[in-house]
Amino acid sequence: MRDFSYFCTMAGIYIHIPFCKSKCAYCGFYSLPSFKLKDRFLEALKKEIAMRKDYLNGEAINTIYFGGGTPSLLSINEIGELLHLINDAYSIGKKPEITLEANPDTLSLEYLEGLRQLGVNRLSIGIQSFFDNDLKYLSRRHDSQHALQCINWAKHAGFSNISIDLIYGLPTSNAEQWNRNLDLFFALDLPHLSAYALTLEPNAILTKQIELGKVLPVNEEDALRDYEILCKRAIEKGYLHYEISNFCRPGMHSKHNASYWFGTPYIGFGPSAHSFDGASRQWNISSVERYCEVFAAASRHCEERSNPGNKLPFLDCFVPRNDAKRVQEPVSENERLTPEQQYNEYVMLRLRTHWGIDLKWLKREMGERFSSYCEQHAQPLIAQDRLSQTREFLYLTDKQMLFADGVAEELFWE
Ligand SMILES: C[S@@+](CC[C@H](N)C(=O)[O-])C[C@H]1O[C@@H](n2cnc3c(N)ncnc32)[C@H](O)[C@@H]1O
Numbered sequence: 331m332r333d334f335s336y337f338c339t340m341a342g343i344y345i346h347i348p349f350c351k352s353k354c355a356y357c358g359f360y361s362l363p364s365f366k367l368k369d370r371f372l373e374a375l376k377k378e379i380a381m382r383k384d385y386l387n388g389e390a391i392n393t394i395y396f397g398g399g400t401p402s403l404l405s406i407n408e409i410g411e412l413l414h415l416i417n418d419a420y421s422i423g424k425k426p427e428i429t430l431e432a433n434p435d436t437l438s439l440e441y442l443e444g445l446r447q448l449g450v451n452r453l454s455i456g457i458q459s460f461f462d463n464d465l466k467y468l469s470r471r472h473d474s475q476h477a478l479q480c481i482n483w484a485k486h487a488g489f490s491n492i493s494i495d496l497i498y499g500l501p502t503s504n505a506e507q508w509n510r511n512l513d514l515f516f517a518l519d520l521p522h523l524s525a526y527a528l529t530l531e532p533n534a535i536l537t538k539q540i541e542l543g544k545v546l547p548v549n550e551e552d553a554l555r556d557y558e559i560l561c562k563r564a565i566e567k568g569y570l571h572y573e574i575s576n577f578c579r580p581g582m583h584s585k586h587n588a589s590y591w592f593g594t595p596y597i598g599f600g601p602s603a604h605s606f607d608g609a610s611r612q613w614n615i616s617s618v619e620r621y622c623e624v625f626a627a628a629s630r631h632c633e634e635r636s637n638p639g640n641k642l643p644f645l646d647c648f649v650p651r652n653d654a655k656r657v658q659e660p661v662s663e664n665e666r667l668t669p670e671q672q673y674n675e676y677v678m679l680r681l682r683t684h685w686g687i688d689l690k691w692l693k694r695e696m697g698e699r700f701s702s703y704c705e706q707h708a709q710p711l712i713a714q715d716r717l718s719q720t721r722e723f724l725y726l727t728d729k730q731m732l733f734a735d736g737v738a739e740e741l742f743w744e
């Protein structure tokens with residue numbers, strides 16, 4: 331069943347919290363394993379939220395997403411202050427989806443109740459595995475018992491929209507253990523699962539450890555085996571496989587993430603966060619220190635000039651001029667997409683989802699040049715059973731789901 335109910339998505343806000351208690355061996359996300367800069371960061375973040383309020387031209391915000399790093403490291407008061415600020419500076423839709431990524435090693439029942447009281451209505455908990463040998467290999471700080479405890483606390487605190495992250499293709503696991511992980515997930519009766527194949531990120535500690543032969547290597551065949559098990563069992567249990575790594579009960583998809591795949595505008599705050607205003611992309615520098623420096627300088631600049639709107643026209647102009655190296659290093663970069671890039675991005679993002687490529691939309695919004703190109707290049711892929719076509723939609727076949735990027739490349743505008 332394909333659910334198209336969110337073609338009418340509204341804009342979203344993403345807030346990147348770049349701190350973790352310690353760095354997990356496999357993780358390539360931008361975060362620091364120390365809280366030294368937390369207070370300075372929060373001050374800078376508040377400035378960014380206030381200063382960029384015109385970025386989305388007053389468009390209503392339908393989703394707010396605290397991602398990381400580990401947003402659940404922030405106290406209830408700190409999250410509350412950020413939500414208040416967002417509420418004051420932005421036009422918020424009627425029932426916004428407010429998600430917080432949470433790490434079990436930071437959770438307690440009291441904390442989860444505090445989040446509910448603030449209006450946070452969706453949790454994404456990084457469980458990774460319900461088995462301690464897997465968690466040890468991944469250098470997670472929690473054990474399986476605590477993971478289960480956190481899910482029960484979340485339910486008890488009143489959360490019904492709960493997602494968990496699991497990682498498969500682990501060398502410490504096998505088909506039987508992965509099946510038992512899935513048994514536990516299904517028994518919990520949660521509406522959403524994000525399951526990721528273990529990826530060796532270039533900057534991750536695990537990648538180095540494997541290169542040095544210090545820990546078990548990763549085998550791609552294990553990931554393929556687990557993915558097949560996952561897709562089959564999730565569908566049998568009534569979950570929609572709505573994106574390569576995401577499964578949900580009907581209607582319980584992540585609205586925030588769906589807006590990325592549907593090209594809805596969003597604004598991202600914090601180091602390494604991306605923004606999209608409908609035509610161009612912007613991304614913040616991946617350095618907490620630089621981020622804090624620039625927003626402190628920007629704020630001083632506004633105060634000195636008594637800038638009434640407290641506006642920040644170009645972040646780059648606040649880079650201190652007396653530091654030649656840093657002048658090369660703006661706090662954010664911007665890229666306006668050409669129609670060809672927009673087409674490639676659309677193909678890449680939509681192929682990952684069960685909504686597929688909408689040829690009618692492509693023709694209407696981007697012109698016949700692109701829709702004919704896409705349809706023409708799809709024919710050999712359909713013949714090879716890598717793509718399927720239903721009326722005006724092109725989809726990946728189930729077997730190709732893990733190879734979405736390779737199929738997308740064949741459809742790219744050269
Ligand atoms: C920002 S973290 C989630 C929140 C919190 N920081 C935590 O770890 O509990 C995002 C998720 O990405 C997944 N992830 C990160 N690096 C990965 C990798 N190298 N391979 C597979 N999954 C990965 C993990 O499942 C992780 O929970």
Ligand code: SF4
Binds near residue numbers: 354433
């Ligand atoms: S997986 Fe989560 S907790 Fe671990 S380092 Fe990455 S962001 Fe931090």
